[in-house]
Amino acid sequence: xxxxxxxxxxxxxxxxxxxxxxxxxxxxxxxxxxxxxxxxxxxxxxxxxxxxxxxxxxxxxxxxxxxxxxxxxxxxxxxxxxxxxxxxxxxxxxxxxxxxxxxxxxxxxxxxxxx
Amino acid sequence: xxxxxxxxxxxxxxxxxxxxxxxxxxxxxxxxxxxxxxxxxxxxxxxxxxxxxxxxxxxxxxxxxxxxxxxxxxxxxxxxxxxxxxxxxxxxxxxxxxxxxxxxxxxxxxxxxxxxxxxxxxxxxxxxxxxxxxxxxxxxxxxxxxxxxxxxxxxxxxxxxxxxxxxxxxxxxxxxxxxxxxxxxxxxxxxxxxxxxxxxxxxxxxxxxxxxxxxxxxxxxxxxxxxxxxxxxxxxxxxxxxxxxxxxxxxxxxxxxxxxxxxxxxxxxxxxxxxxxxxxxxxxxxxxxxxxxxxxxxxxxxxxxxxxxxxxxxxxxxxxxxxxxxxxxxxxxxx
Numbered sequence: 001x002x003x004x005x006x007x008x009x010x011x012x013x014x015x016x017x018x019x020x021x022x023x024x025x026x027x028x029x030x031x032x033x034x035x036x037x038x039x040x041x042x043x044x045x046x047x048x049x050x051x052x053x054x055x056x057x058x059x060x061x062x063x064x065x066x067x068x069x070x071x072x073x074x075x076x077x078x079x080x081x082x083x084x085x086x087x088x089x090x091x092x093x094x095x096x097x098x099x100x101x102x103x104x105x106x107x108x109x110x111x112x113x114x115x
Numbered sequence: 116x117x118x119x120x121x122x123x124x125x126x127x128x129x130x131x132x133x134x135x136x137x138x139x140x141x142x143x144x145x146x147x148x149x150x151x152x153x154x155x156x157x158x159x160x161x162x163x164x165x166x167x168x169x170x171x172x173x174x175x176x177x178x179x180x181x182x183x184x185x186x187x188x189x190x191x192x193x194x195x196x197x198x199x200x201x202x203x204x205x206x207x208x209x210x211x212x213x214x215x216x217x218x219x220x221x222x223x224x225x226x227x228x229x230x231x232x233x234x235x236x237x238x239x240x241x242x243x244x245x246x247x248x249x250x251x252x253x254x255x256x257x258x259x260x261x262x263x264x265x266x267x268x269x270x271x272x273x274x275x276x277x278x279x280x281x282x283x284x285x286x287x288x289x290x291x292x293x294x295x296x297x298x299x300x301x302x303x304x305x306x307x308x309x310x311x312x313x314x315x316x317x318x319x320x321x322x323x324x325x326x327x328x329x330x331x332x333x334x335x336x337x338x339x340x341x342x343x344x345x346x347x348x349x350x351x352x353x354x355x356x357x358x359x360x361x362x363x364x365x366x367x368x369x370x371x372x373x374x375x376x377x378x379x380x381x382x383x384x385x386x387x388x389x390x391x392x393x394x395x396x397x398x399x400x401x402x403x404x405x406x407x408x409x410x411x412x413x414x415x416x417x418x419x420x421x422x423x424x425x426x427x428x429x430x431x432x433x434x435x436x437x438x439x440x441x442x443x444x445x446x447x448x449x450x
Contacts (some may be wrong), residue, residue: 001300002432004290009293035301044354045356048356
């Protein structure tokens, strides 16, 4: 996997790392069963704090893309389709909040469409 | 292209000392202990056991000390070229670990098996606990080997700075000035390696059943498992630390710092044809490498012209990023 982060961007580094891993899953460079590097190794490779990488891994776990285990590290569980859904969802949520919609309104819109 | 490291001689001295001193000390101790047991031993002594615990080989008491001595003196002779030659710290670690481990194994196995015969008048009745003796010797040898290898400094101390710029036609990743990047990938071993592993384990179990030496083969199984765990799976990373190749438990670890990268490229490797096998290897053309399967690999040329190869998928992106980061490192250093 290739992780790129932009220090000049306003997006937090941890979010950039999570997005990069999501993209790699979407592009099938990472797939279910693949092991991510340890947070310490990736942090050292990128020259960032280890907690920044851990936060990214935790976000991915909350999205069910990655399984975090104490001993065995981070293992990819989500596939490209799930990563694509999450990407599309993120774009929609961004657009909705830019448009000033509340969470309820945004959810209503989705429910209406999926009937 | 200058050598920037002063620790290479230290690594070499330690490896040299361990390779020569440990076997000689073990041989001398073994000979002295055997000598002190002289009055209590049968003549000849049982020195070889067939299946089960029946001795089928004997050595006269006078020749006994020579038996261990010859084997132990041959060890440094065999390991010295590895300990002295080559720039790779890994070679020296391996030589030191192997010499110390083998010496401890041979010395202990002789002492323990002869110890069981003290007080006997006829060595043919020497049942002894040969199984336990061998198993104990194998485990002690692994511990001694690991300690010796740990005492010899590794290869990161051997970095030689590359001073020339990275060739402009070498592959690169387009990175904006504020961007950072890291690449990481696990190597996959060939199926043949796993099939071989299964075959050897089955053989061990069969031999344990036939010979009844369960402890011995369990100890050898552990030794094999540890050896394979550190040769089958590697994590290859490219980032601020340069190119890092690490085994399953972090060892062994091979690092080429960014300052040491002259150029990285993608090559195709045939482990058997070019390196004579799998794992950590020195190739016929002088390249060193971690080669675990046939196919694409990252090849990095170091500051002193030495080349290091690691077989890994997605090698193109890894090599390109390594060039890009090395470039940047050099620009930053010259400013």
